[in-house]
Amino acid sequence: AQTVTQSQPEMSVQEAETVTLSCTYDTSESDYYLFWYKQPPSRQMILVIRQEAYKQQNATENRFSVNFQKAAKSFSLKISDSQLGDAAMYFCAYFYTGTASKLTFGTGTRLQVTL
Amino acid sequence: EPEVTQTPSHQVTQMGQEVILRCVPISNHLYFYWYRQILGQKVEFLVSFYNNEISEKSEIFDDQFSVERPDGSNFTLKIRSTKLEDSAMYFCARVTVGGYTFGSGTRLTVV
Numbered sequence: 001a002q003t004v005t006q007s008q009p010e011m012s013v014q015e016a017e018t019v020t021l022s023c024t025y026d027t028s029e030s031d032y033y034l035f036w037y038k039q040p041p042s043r044q045m046i047l048v049i050r051q052e053a054y055k056q057q058n059a060t061e062n063r064f065s066v067n068f069q070k071a072a073k074s075f076s077l078k079i080s081d082s083q084l085g086d087a088a089m090y091f092c093a094y095f096y097t098g099t100a101s102k103l104t105f106g107t108g109t110r111l112q113v114t115l
Numbered sequence: 116e117p118e119v120t121q122t123p124s125h126q127v128t129q130m131g132q133e134v135i136l137r138c139v140p141i142s143n144h145l146y147f148y149w150y151r152q153i154l155g156q157k158v159e160f161l162v163s164f165y166n167n168e169i170s171e172k173s174e175i176f177d178d179q180f181s182v183e184r185p186d187g188s189n190f191t192l193k194i195r196s197t198k199l200e201d202s203a204m205y206f207c208a209r210v211t212v213g214g215y216t217f218g219s220g221t222r223l224t225v226v
Contacts, residue, residue, distance in 0.1 A: 103215055
């Protein structure tokens with residue numbers, strides 16, 4: 001069974017600084033997606049960034065980028081130039097591209113952004 | 116604005132009552148999912164629904180729960196005889212090309 005582990009329950013970063021959130025996963029599959037979701041206090045799940053396992057190039061979305069290490073099964077999220085609006089829970093998630101597969105989530109990292 | 120709308124956004128119900136949570140996708144998709152998130156905990160898979168049938172369900176999804184697509188567009192999750200521990204956020208989701216889209220969520224409070 002697939003598992004996703006986020007070992008940092010809480011992280012803090014100063015505004016304008018850079019922070020990296022860690023995620024590791026375990027799977028025997030070769031074709032899958034990895035995601036980072038942001039959950040603000042409204043509790044809506046917002047997709048931040050996704051990575052296809054077959055792509056070697058790390059995904060980037062504006063200030064958000066990932067460091068995807070497939071052999072190590074590691075998928076960290078880097079947030080550059082942190083803003084107050086980045087404060088939220090961040091969940092790492094795994095999705096196998098087989099038929100009707102479900103998302104498997106990590107336990108989340110709460111990110112605080114300080115002035 | 117999310118591509119998947121859920122109603123109601125918040126529902127308060129008495130223990131033992133039945134609730135129906137609704138999900139309305141804008142476009143027509145075959146795969147739908149329900150997830151649950153108890154406050155302060157991670158998001159948990161409940162059930163996947165493909166072509167009007169359950170394709171996979173978790174151990175959480177027992178006889179208390181059921182899913183339907185009654186009119187070809189709405190997608191419902193019914194919880195019978197609610198318990199205090201059913202209080203949670205409930206999300207529906209659909210698979211798109213290259214990803215997952217979550218609905219806006221329904222906050223269920225059982226009192």
